[in-house]
Amino acid sequence: MKIIHTSDWHLGQNFMGKSRIEEHKAFLSWLLETIEEKQIELLLVSGDIFDTGTPPNYALELYYNFLKQLSSKKSLKTTIITAGNHDSVSTLKAPKQLLEALNVHVVVNGDEDENIIIPIKEPFIENAETKAIVCAVPFLRDSVIRESLGGETVSDKEKLANDGIKAYYEKAYKKAKELEQNTPIIAMGHLTTVGSRSSESERDIYIGGTLDIGGDYLASMFDYVALGHLHINQTVGNEHVRYSGSPIPLSFSESNNTQKVNVVTIEEDVKVEELEIPLKRKLQVIKGDLETIIDELKKVENKTTWIEVHIKDDNPMFANTQIREEATKLDLTILAVKIEKSEKQLRAKELKAISLDELSVNDVFEKRLEEENIEDKEFKKQLTLSFSQIVNNLHESEEQI
Numbered sequence: 001m002k003i004i005h006t007s008d009w010h011l012g013q014n015f016m017g018k019s020r021i022e023e024h025k026a027f028l029s030w031l032l033e034t035i036e037e038k039q040i041e042l043l044l045v046s047g048d049i050f051d052t053g054t055p056p057n058y059a060l061e062l063y064y065n066f067l068k069q070l071s072s073k074k075s076l077k078t079t080i081i082t083a084g085n086h087d088s089v090s091t092l093k094a095p096k097q098l099l100e101a102l103n104v105h106v107v108v109n110g111d112e113d114e115n116i117i118i119p120i121k122e123p124f125i126e127n128a129e130t131k132a133i134v135c136a137v138p139f140l141r142d143s144v145i146r147e148s149l150g151g152e153t154v155s156d157k158e159k160l161a162n163d164g165i166k167a168y169y170e171k172a173y174k175k176a177k178e179l180e181q182n183t184p185i186i187a188m189g190h191l192t193t194v195g196s197r198s199s200e201s202e203r204d205i206y207i208g209g210t211l212d213i214g215g216d217y218l219a220s221m222f223d224y225v226a227l228g229h230l231h232i233n234q235t236v237g238n239e240h241v242r243y244s245g246s247p248i249p250l251s252f253s254e255s256n257n258t259q260k261v262n263v264v265t266i267e268e269d270v271k272v273e274e275l276e277i278p279l280k281r282k283l284q285v286i287k288g289d290l291e292t293i294i295d296e297l298k299k300v301e302n303k304t305t306w307i308e309v310h311i312k313d314d315n316p317m318f319a320n321t322q323i324r325e326e327a328t329k330l331d332l333t334i335l336a337v338k339i340e341k342s343e344k345q346l347r348a349k350e351l352k353a354i355s356l357d358e359l360s361v362n363d364v365f366e367k368r369l370e371e372e373n374i375e376d377k378e379f380k381k382q383l384t385l386s387f388s389q390i391v392n393n394l395h396e397s398e399e400q401i
């Protein structure tokens with residue numbers, strides 16, 4: 001049996017005021033082609049379908065359109081979609097019954113009312129053989145974790161999350177085993193596991209919690225574990241316990257990742273191929289002083305690239321203006337500018353990257369003043385006052401024009 005494992009689509013993401021619709025569209029049509037080309041029988045999407053609980057209409061449209069087109073893929077028997085911490089339970093739940101008719105199973109919170117044990121069979125054939133069983137575990141919310149501990153009182157929050165999640169997986173495994181003795185059992189999950197690598201854009205989900213759940217623990221029960229939540233494609237201590245990662249880079253910190261889906265083949269044994277997703281738009285981080293950044297900007301060939309610049313220059317304000325002008329000339333899009341202290345300024349003190357867009361003119365002056373280490377408080381006050389008067393005068397003369 002051939003499976004595609006993906007997660008963390010974050011449809012509808014608003015990225016510094018820009019929409020990701022073109023990138024998501026490109027990914028979903030690539031996925032449809034790949035399902036056909038590779039004769040995929042089972043599609044697993046392990047959470048964070050949408051970026052927010054209230055996705056924009058175009059994101060819902062992308063999702064439904066994709067699901068509709070899935071039904072024309074002859075090889076595909078079943079699709080299973082679980083909710084992540086970004087998804088709203090009610091948004092995913094609304095079409096649940098309708099989607100069942102298309103062999104698309106949606107699991108939203110995994111509570112006692114929801115069936116998370118899904119046998120994979122040839123659809124519409126009576127007494128068809130079960131090829132695998134999927135324990136479709138979504139992101140486990142606090143109330144569901146408590147449920148799985150069966151009324152036990154655990155005071156320590158961290159321990160509660162840990163024990164509850166383990167108990168949940170063990171229960172699911174037992175149920176699957178009872179259903180069928182000699183069938184591969186696959187688990188899904190949306191969580192951070194021990195020993196995994198994360199990037200900046202995943203929202204931490206178990207507050208204060210380093211979960212003591214690792215790849216080996218999950219591999220001791222399941223033949224394959226399809227994880228979501230972390231955006232980097234990776235194994236977790238075991239070849240069969242994997243994150244697929246997100247299909248597009250979701251923050252500049254992910255610009256060097258390679259986006260992939262996992263193609264899993266289950267026969268006598270389990271084989272996994274990491275399949276690279278063609279990138280529609282590149283995110284690029286450029287760091288350095290004015291000269292270096294201008295040089296790098298000139299080298300950017302693809303005009304659709306979104307750029308974040310980290311300026312490390314003795315005169316960052318001047319550099320910022322020059323860089324923005326150069327970008328306009330080159331028809332490039334800079335989405336964010338961060339100012340880092342140059343070596344010279346570092347010697348002065350504190351290392352902190354701040355986005356210039358977050359500061360007002362007066363903030364910038366205040367920061368500049370701090371660097372002068374002026375002892376005389378009265379003098380400092382006068383300088384600040386004079387500066388803001390100049391700014392006000394400027395604004396006034398602008399209005400007159």
Ligand SMILES: [Mn+2]
Binds near residue numbers: 047048086190202228
């Ligand atoms: Mn997540």
